Amino acid sequence: MIDQDLSKVTPQVYESKIGVPYTWWAGDTATRFLEGIRDRGELWATRCGKCSRTYVPPRKNCPGCFEENAEWVQVGPGATVVTFTVARRPLAAIPDPVPVVFALVKPDGADTAMLHRIGDVDPEKVSIGMRVKPRFAAERKGHIRDIECFVPEQG
Amino acid sequence: MEKIAIIGMGMTKIEANKVSENFADMAWEAVNAALADAGMDIKDVSNLITTSNDFWDGRTISCMAVGDSSGAREKNCSCVEGDGTYGAFYAMARILSGSYPSTLVTGHTKGSESISSLITNAAFDPIYERSLGVDMITASAMQARAYMDKTGTTSEDLARVSVKNHGNAKNNPYAQLPMDLTVEDVLASEMIADPLHKLDCSPVSDGCCALILADEETAKKFCKKPIWVKGAAFCSDAYFLGDRDLAKPKSLVAAAKKAYAMAGITEPTRQIDLAEVYDAFTYQELMWAEGLGLAEYGKAKDRLKNGDFDISGTLPVNASGGLLSGHPVIAAGLYRMAEAVRQLRGEAGANQKDGAKTAVVQGLNGLCGQSHCVWVLGNE
Ligand SMILES: [Zn+2]
Numbered sequence: 001m002i003d004q005d006l007s008k009v010t011p012q013v014y015e016s017k018i019g020v021p022y023t024w025w026a027g028d029t030a031t032r033f034l035e036g037i038r039d040r041g042e043l044w045a046t047r048c049g050k051c052s053r054t055y056v057p058p059r060k061n062c063p064g065c066f067e068e069n070a071e072w073v074q075v076g077p078g079a080t081v082v083t084f085t086v087a088r089r090p091l092a093a094i095p096d097p098v099p100v101v102f103a104l105v106k107p108d109g110a111d112t113a114m115l116h117r118i119g120d121v122d123p124e125k126v127s128i129g130m131r132v133k134p135r136f137a138a139e140r141k142g143h144i145r146d147i148e149c150f151v152p153e154q155g
Numbered sequence: 156m157e158k159i160a161i162i163g164m165g166m167t168k169i170e171a172n173k174v175s176e177n178f179a180d181m182a183w184e185a186v187n188a189a190l191a192d193a194g195m196d197i198k199d200v201s202n203l204i205t206t207s208n209d210f211w212d213g214r215t216i217s218c219m220a221v222g223d224s225s226g227a228r229e230k231n232c233s234c235v236e237g238d239g240t241y242g243a244f245y246a247m248a249r250i251l252s253g254s255y256p257s258t259l260v261t262g263h264t265k266g267s268e269s270i271s272s273l274i275t276n277a278a279f280d281p282i283y284e285r286s287l288g289v290d291m292i293t294a295s296a297m298q299a300r301a302y303m304d305k306t307g308t309t310s311e312d313l314a315r316v317s318v319k320n321h322g323n324a325k326n327n328p329y330a331q332l333p334m335d336l337t338v339e340d341v342l343a344s345e346m347i348a349d350p351l352h353k354l355d356c357s358p359v360s361d362g363c364c365a366l367i368l369a370d371e372e373t374a375k376k377f378c379k380k381p382i383w384v385k386g387a388a389f390c391s392d393a394y395f396l397g398d399r400d401l402a403k404p405k406s407l408v409a410a411a412k413k414a415y416a417m418a419g420i421t422e423p424t425r426q427i428d429l430a431e432v433y434d435a436f437t438y439q440e441l442m443w444a445e446g447l448g449l450a451e452y453g454k455a456k457d458r459l460k461n462g463d464f465d466i467s468g469t470l471p472v473n474a475s476g477g478l479l480s481g482h483p484v485i486a487a488g489l490y491r492m493a494e495a496v497r498q499l500r501g502e503a504g505a506n507q508k509d510g511a512k513t514a515v516v517q518g519l520n521g522l523c524g525q526s527h528c529v530w531v532l533g534n535e
């Protein structure tokens with residue numbers, strides 16, 4: 001016989017995971033950006049012909065005007081820290097040892113900031129308005145992390 | 156606009172880890188509570204909207220799986236992926252179409268079953284961003300810093316939000332984290348991602364909330380104290396964080412403007428009696444209060460310090476304890492709406508704002524408040 005009283009149940013746990021491989025095609029626009037960092041160590045952006053806003057990372061269309069961003073322009077390498085955080089807890093999404101500095105950095109000539117990391121600096125010394133530049137990996141594969149991080153422009 | 160009312164609400168207690176109820180069991184509890192509250196039978200509701208997120212449920216088309224315990228069988232049931240306030244908006248639109256006298260809306264999340272950092276990391280662009288390792292907390296930390304830099308808001312100011320909301324939760328039977336805290340306690344808690352301490356962040360939570368919306372005729376038939384929708388609107392900003400000025404809640408200002416215009420609110424600080432806002436992090440309560448016009452930009456910290464946002468103040472914000480005291484992600488905005496309903500019915504017990512007639516509720520979707528959904532509710 002089974003006990004009809006569910007209050008006496010000790011609930012069980014089922015442990016599992018969902019593992020689904022994806023192949024995300026970057027598309028022509030992002031591919032041109034990724035080729036720029038891989039082959040030439042350059043940051044390339046797209047510009048809206050209507051409002052002249054320059055988007056990095058590049059997008060095919062201007063979200064504001066809903067027009068195609070037809071023009072390519074080189075931005076950076078100098079960039080300014082717009083905001084940042086020093087991640088101190090080893091959060092599950094962070095694939096490296098903490099502390100890790102995440103930042104939004106706006107490359108010179110761009111109207112938007114791009115999300116990346118700050119390195120080669122004491123995390124306590126990072127500040128809004130700080131000048132930085134990308135540090136590229138020696139071996140590059142056409143991936144956002146071909147930029148290892150942004151580092152202080154001086155020194 | 157036709158009159159639309161909230162005529163029933165049901166909340167499960169928000170808990171860190173509900174072991175006795177799976178996601179569907181939570182819906183069963185909340186839906187039955189909402190039906191009982193409205194004095195309705197499931198047969199009185201012709202249709203429903205469920206709100207859920209497949210990643211958090213660990214199940215694709217999970218809206219289909221939650222239907223059986225929500226009363227969806229042989230009914231018109233549809234789903235919203237996002238915050239519950241957006242599900243409620245869809246429910247309202249259905250009723251306004253004239254084809255549905257009432258609509259049941261639910262929202263559920265069991266945050267305890269997965270790893271929020273990995274789930275929110277997956278909200279970032281896979282080509283340009285995701286591999287960097289950013290998640291909701293670190294992204295919000297960047298927004299907090301941008302806001303503090305622009306407004307002069309300090310860590311002590313943020314801590315006061317945590318002290319107030321965890322204190323308010325002491326009188327809320329549905330809250331997960333009632334706590335007596337001091338500003339020093341918050342500042343001494345673990346620094347997760349500067350400038351956000353552990354006690355600046357909402358917890359991982361399980362919970363389900365259900366509301367029943369109805370047209371005027373149905374509301375008057377079933378409900379003694381219908382709470383009326385005076386205005387509702389939502390608005391989106393850019394997806395990429397770097398496209399936005401993260402220090403300013405632009406899309407919230409736009410959504411509030413529309414909702415207030417519908418509700419005839421011209422002076423929110425005078426005409427609104429209380430607010431329930433999406434305080435996933437302490438700084439967000441201040442930013443969103445400003446976006447809702449409850450304080451000038453950068454001045455919410457002063458109103459908070461002055462006690463204006465306390466339950467005993469002129470404009471209580473998150474008298475319920477807010478999300479800092481329990482944050483079932485997708486259900487979060489529906490909980491805010493339900494808490495406002497409790498207040499407007501005069502049923503909020505020790506947390507009651509005396510004579511509350513008009514409340515504003517805000518939900519959001521996307522990283523760092525990309526989109527906001529604003530509701531103005533009233534009891535007259
Ligand atoms: Zn444009």
